[in-house]
Amino acid sequence: MSSQPSAVRTPAESVGVFALLGNPNTGKSTLFGALTGVRQKVANFPGVTVEAKLGQRTTARGSSTFIDLPGTYSLAARSPDERVALQALLGRLEGIPAPHGVLIVVDATSLDRNLYLASQVLELDLPAVVALTMVDVAERRGIEIDVEQLSEALGAPVVPVNAPRGEGLEELVAALEAVAEQARPPLVISYAEELRHAVDTVLAELESGAERLGWTPCRSDALRLVVDGDGPFLSEVEERLGGDFLSRYRSIRESASQERAPSLIEAQARYGQIALWSRGCRRVTEQTGTTWTERIDGVLTHKLWGSLTFVVVMGLLFQSIFAWSSPLMDGIESLFGALGGWIGAGLPEGPLRGLLVDGIIGGVGGVVVFLPQILILFCFIAVLEDLGYMTRAAFLMDNLMAKFSLSGRSFIPLLSSFACAVPGIMGARVIEDRATRLTTIFLAPFMSCSARLPVYTLMIGAFVPARTVWGFLELQGIVLFAMYFVGIAAAVPTAWLVQRFWLKGHRSAFLLELPSYKMPRIKAVALTLWQRGGAFVRRAGTIILAVSIVVWALAYFPRSETVLERFETSREQARETYRSSLATSVQELGLPGREGDPETVMEETAAAESDQADRARVRLKAARDNLDGRLVQLDGDEQGELLATSYLGRAGRLIEPIVEPLGWDWRIGMATLASFPAREVIVATLGTIFHLSDVDEESESLRDVLRDAKRPDGGPLFTLATGLSVMIFFALCAQCAATLATMRRETASWRWPLLSFAYMTSLAYLAAFAVYQIARAAES
């Protein structure tokens, strides 16, 4: 037996690896689902924001691996995301097995445009089969395609499929397995002389440097370099072949572009070839009447009805992620609370209990609580996307969003971010344009999410006077609205900055296909929810868990022995006081058994039926309440002092000079540090540091305590100015581990989350500083 690892990571009995490639909206993913079932693996590529899915299909001959590549209109590689398709087909991507063949998915309703990509793929030296989808829809529109003619024209088998009904799948797989074994002469498209010459010359250059490139160059590589010009591919080749290559390349391209742009030459040659193909194999009978899609669009993109429908749909979406998810979120919260309580009760007081209950269960629970919002939102998005409505929503909103250098596609991710930035950022996947997607992701945390609400509620309740202005507006309501508005107001210049400095030279493009309306497929929607939900839970279980544990440990350690001993003594004293007060009662009531334990004597007396027993009961209860109250107070004080002497507390004192200009003291600074994993943690931390147990944002006592909190000089800690400064900070900061972790996953790099954190924290600091100074000046 050989212990050599196989170069391609596929099962031993594997028949082959096949990539699926096609335009968006062709039913490619449906076909992939029908071929492979629900057991799919998602593969991410380094440096890009798109992903591929891997699945298996078992046939009589063995098992085949299918790779679902992102939908694209062309193999041109102007951005790293677009580069993935060609790289994957040529087997140059790490973690993705090299395909033995490619399945080109072609939509029969727009054959010409679909054949553009197909013709690019057929130019590769790779076995290929064409899956023809939407044949029934095309026929209803009077488009008939002669499959055999088309197959002959393309030089590759063409198989009509209906994936939802499972028709044509067997034939498709059989065709794939057959072509994988025989070489196919690559398609030759006759480009104009200047382009052909340039491609030949660049190919020769590449071939002479093949060793330094690390892969075997092909004609398509040279074609892409000549046509696409500057982009990730050119940079990659330049890096390996050096500046000499670049200058020769530039002059080759220059001379090829003298009369017409290379992209025009390519498109004309390709569409010229396609016109010949489709003339031979397609018959169109003019249809009278309108299609379903046209009729639906007559309403859904209508000036009045379309706008109305849009408002209703968005209202429903917003309502669902805000209100409908709250019972589920409450359920998860109490579930985690109960779990923590149950585990806590079974463990002795100590670091292990703290770690399990506060660190792990509290930390993960605080993130998993967003799962209902994520699932509901993704259910909405998946259904709307499947239906074809998402592109219409983008069509309706684009004009508005374009004013902020975004596109219509950014609207729903940003709207969802008002509930939670995590699903918002995940929802930005639907934006094809990379720069627009990155900008949308960057802006998502600026929308005031539901986790900020507890902070606003607490601060507004405590420091904004409850009075009406101009007769009918509640001042507290205005401040809350202003907090929501602050995020949007900050997002507008941020969008400009991001595109001006971090995505240089980008102009947001729209160019969107409006596909035909289709019925949503429940299975596909369910699968999307399962994958998205799973990805989020896995993240909560890893990076977010780690962050929660670190913050918990910083707030827990070191347990100051002096503090612990001092409070143990105080507790002992309290119990002593309790016993002596009972002894006094025993004396005063003249109870028998004075020599015994006063508590036992009191209990025995109280259990009886007499006047004396009544009095004993009253006194016993009073003494016990007294003791309980004192113990709770001591516990709270102890937690507060332990927190103050913890590493986190020390860090709070360390940063006090930094947060002082915001009107904060070390306690607010520390609570802010502690709320790095999640903003709402600040409420609980403030409660602990101000010696309260069990608080939430509605708790009257925390409000009172905050109002009464003093500075060392005796002045009040919190004024309206401080409260506003805290709120502004939390409106603009990026204090959310889940958001940053999601950003890292969706942008496939740490660059964006780090940039976001640094930018938002600086912005939050400056805004809080300005607000505090202005409000204080106004107060005095």
Next chain:
Amino acid sequence: MTTPGTLAALSVGARARVIEVGGDERLQQRLLELGVLPGIELKVVRTAPLGDPLEVQVMGYSLSLRRSEAEVVRIEALSE
């Protein structure tokens, strides 16, 4: 403002033939790939309620593009 003789200036329902596709390299290439190339006929189906973008019927499918993007497509109007 829209430049006469471009796709951006075409009114809803009007048909036209593409003469030339300009714009920066990326936009030009994307339009060409999507089938907006010289000699092709297209039709403006509608505009969005806010006046922009446009919906254009081209090569048997619906393409939505902004007026600023349609500006780079020079056309000759066709009569019905």
